[in-house]
Amino acid sequence: MKRDPLKPKGGFYYYMQSTSGVVGAILLLFMVIVSICAVFGWLPHDPLEQNVEFAMKGPSSNFWFGTDEFGRDIFSRSLDGMRRSLTVSVSAVSIAATIGVTLGILSGYLGRWFDQLIVRLSDVIFAFPAILLALAIVSTLGNSWYQTALAIAVVYTPIFIRVARGPVLTVKEMDYVKVTRILGFSSLRILRKHILPNVTAPIVVQVALSLSWAILTESGLSFLGLGTQPPNASLGLMVSEAQPIAAFAWWALFFPSAFITIVVVGLNLVGDGLRDALDPARRSS
Amino acid sequence: MSNPLLSVSGLGISTVQDPRTLVNSVTFEIMPGEAVGVVGESGSGKTLTALSILGLLPRGVAIAGGSIIFNGTDLTKADPETMRNLRGSDISMVYQDPMTALNPVMKLGRQLLEVIESHEKLDDGSVARVEAVLREVGIPQVERAMESYPHEFSGGMRQRVMIAMALLLTPKLLIADEPTTALDVTIQQQILALVSEQRRKREMSMLWITHDLGVVANLVDRLIVMYAGNIVESGTVEEIFTNPQHPYTHGLLSSLPSRTDKSRKRLTSIPGVPQKPWLVGNTCAFAPRCFKATSECTASAPKLVGTLEKSVACFHPMGDK
Numbered sequence: 001m002k003r004d005p006l007k008p009k010g011g012f013y014y015y016m017q018s019t020s021g022v023v024g025a026i027l028l029l030f031m032v033i034v035s036i037c038a039v040f041g042w043l044p045h046d047p048l049e050q051n052v053e054f055a056m057k058g059p060s061s062n063f064w065f066g067t068d069e070f071g072r073d074i075f076s077r078s079l080d081g082m083r084r085s086l087t088v089s090v091s092a093v094s095i096a097a098t099i100g101v102t103l104g105i106l107s108g109y110l111g112r113w114f115d116q117l118i119v120r121l122s123d124v125i126f127a128f129p130a131i132l133l134a135l136a137i138v139s140t141l142g143n144s145w146y147q148t149a150l151a152i153a154v155v156y157t158p159i160f161i162r163v164a165r166g167p168v169l170t171v172k173e174m175d176y177v178k179v180t181r182i183l184g185f186s187s188l189r190i191l192r193k194h195i196l197p198n199v200t201a202p203i204v205v206q207v208a209l210s211l212s213w214a215i216l217t218e219s220g221l222s223f224l225g226l227g228t229q230p231p232n233a234s235l236g237l238m239v240s241e242a243q244p245i246a247a248f249a250w251w252a253l254f255f256p257s258a259f260i261t262i263v264v265v266g267l268n269l270v271g272d273g274l275r276d277a278l279d280p281a282r283r284s285s
Numbered sequence: 286m287s288n289p290l291l292s293v294s295g296l297g298i299s300t301v302q303d304p305r306t307l308v309n310s311v312t313f314e315i316m317p318g319e320a321v322g323v324v325g326e327s328g329s330g331k332t333l334t335a336l337s338i339l340g341l342l343p344r345g346v347a348i349a350g351g352s353i354i355f356n357g358t359d360l361t362k363a364d365p366e367t368m369r370n371l372r373g374s375d376i377s378m379v380y381q382d383p384m385t386a387l388n389p390v391m392k393l394g395r396q397l398l399e400v401i402e403s404h405e406k407l408d409d410g411s412v413a414r415v416e417a418v419l420r421e422v423g424i425p426q427v428e429r430a431m432e433s434y435p436h437e438f439s440g441g442m443r444q445r446v447m448i449a450m451a452l453l454l455t456p457k458l459l460i461a462d463e464p465t466t467a468l469d470v471t472i473q474q475q476i477l478a479l480v481s482e483q484r485r486k487r488e489m490s491m492l493w494i495t496h497d498l499g500v501v502a503n504l505v506d507r508l509i510v511m512y513a514g515n516i517v518e519s520g521t522v523e524e525i526f527t528n529p530q531h532p533y534t535h536g537l538l539s540s541l542p543s544r545t546d547k548s549r550k551r552l553t554s555i556p557g558v559p560q561k562p563w564l565v566g567n568t569c570a571f572a573p574r575c576f577k578a579t580s581e582c583t584a585s586a587p588k589l590v591g592t593l594e595k596s597v598a599c600f601h602p603m604g605d606k
Contacts, residue, residue, distance in 0.1 A: 174385060175380060175382060175385040175386040176385065176386050176387055176388045176389070178380070178386075179380050179386045179387075179447075179450075180388075180399075181341060181372070182339060182341065182372060182373070182377075182378045182380065183372060183373035183377065183378075183400050183403065183450060183451070184369045184370060184371070184372035184373030184374060184403055184404060185373070185399065185400075185403045186369065186403065189399070189402075189403060193391070193399065194388050194391070197388075197390045197391070198388070198389070198390055
């Protein structure tokens with residue numbers, strides 16, 4: 001179909017214009033496919049299977065990424081670890097974004113005491129370093145995957161409150177929002193259909209960036225022994241476990257670290273790409 | 286004579302904290318099917334008066350007294366939900382600047398449907414209803430327009446869409462707050478003609494707010510002249526244009542350029558600047574700038590006296606020509 005030259009170009013067009021966005025999307029897509037393989041168990045070896053015979057072997061045709069000190073396949077474990085990291089961080093960011101955006105929009109729109117309350121509460125959470133607060137929450141709640149996700153969600157909710165609230169303060173003073181009030185629209189309709197769609201751009205970018213931080217936080221927690229518990233695999237935990245043997249088995253440390261790096265870089269690049277695509281002022285053409 | 290559709294009496298508007306009067310004891314009526322123009326400088330209280338009818342005064346500003354009776358109910362005592370239902374359906378408003386008054390990320394058809402959905406249930410006929418109104422306000426290729434975003438339209442076209450939004454639920458009263466100031470002159474004339482035509486067809490009452498006397502002359506039946514939060518004169522357009530009684534109205538009219546006057550004289554101006562409404566006190570607000578002012582004018586405030594056809598708040602009216 002021939003495109004109507006008068007029709008505006010869609011967001012996808014602008015996204016594809018951004019090199020970092022495309023590179024990031026490819027990296028991320030790769031990691032998502034890898035995790036899907038782990039979800040369905042399409043792995044060369046059982047990630048938990050120990051085999052002392054093959055302990056600490058370097059990368060080979062049988063064990064692509066080598067094995068650790070218990071003879072477990074690092075390739076399978078890395079894939080399974082990636083799945084776990086993504087599950088935790090996606091759940092955490094979904095919860096944080098849903099609650100944070102709702103509170104942020106309400107807070108910006110309603111103003112007055114409600115705004116004060118929400119902003120002060122998020123300031124309290126902001127006052128703690130993210131990893132420290134997550135640590136405290138996980139050690140109180142427990143460390144199954146959903147409790148870890150919940151802890152990370154609590155830490156990231158205030159960021160979404162701020163990101164959503166700021167633009168609402170601007171948008172609610174726009175003429176088109178005043179017109180909706182003049183024409184008797186209900187507050188719920190104004191918020192949902194006329195304010196939310198006009199503040200999504202920064203929120204979408206924030207989701208991508210928060211995902212990468214959440215993966216780092218999850219890895220950090222696991223590294224410190226509070227997230228995923230052995231014998232299960234998690235990227236952070238694998239890095240932690242590989243520490244004592246890293247001098248003779250570089251692969252045990254290298255591959256999980258590389259996975260963390262790729263997914264975090266990928267998400268950051270996607271965030272950059274989204275920012276470029278969604279902000280008209282940054283569009284090159 | 287029938288009952289007025291809208292009857293504002295003794296309406297006062299002031300700030301909530303550190304009370305400052307912004308609009309002082311405004312009284313006027315609008316008959317069913319009648320168009321009334323409100324003229325005045327910026328800060329004379331004309332927009333606040335309109336917003337108070339809609340129950341949408343900005344935060345920190347409130348009605349201090351008086352009543353606004355619309356169709357038998359006092360809007361100053363109505364609860365927020367009643368007011369919300371009234372807005373957009375019985376009382377509607379066309380906004381000043383069409384360039385920013387439409388949601389940039391929503392298709393026009395959807396935005397118009399939102400108006401119906403806010404007050405009634407959408408049904409199979411809703412789309413046809415929206416298309417019919419868009420056709421009436423002169424939008425070409427209505428089907429395509431329904432699927433367009435606001436940025437694809439020019440200012441004049443957007444103002445037509447805004448008018449369509451306001452007319453969609455056939456309001457009894459249409460408030461227009463300087464809807465043509467953001468448009469260029471030729472488009473202005475088209476919009477004025479469109480509004481006039483629609484008003485007659487729908488037998489709708491109208492309150493037209495402007496600072497441009499030239500705009501309202503052919504559009505409204507009666508005029509209200511506001512100065513520093515007070516009505517200084519009101520009457521039929523003909524009376525006010527041919528025989529202004531208040532020195533302020535007189536000054537306004539003589540500062541208008543005329544096409545027939547070839548004498549190349551300088552336009553007359555009114556000396557001084559408008560008084561702040563809250564500093565007026567119990568005097569005639571215009572007294573400091575008035576060439577007819579006497580000690581009587583600063584001793585007490587003149588009351589608006591006269592008939593619907595002609596009334597003036599002045600101790601020393603200009604008198605008949």
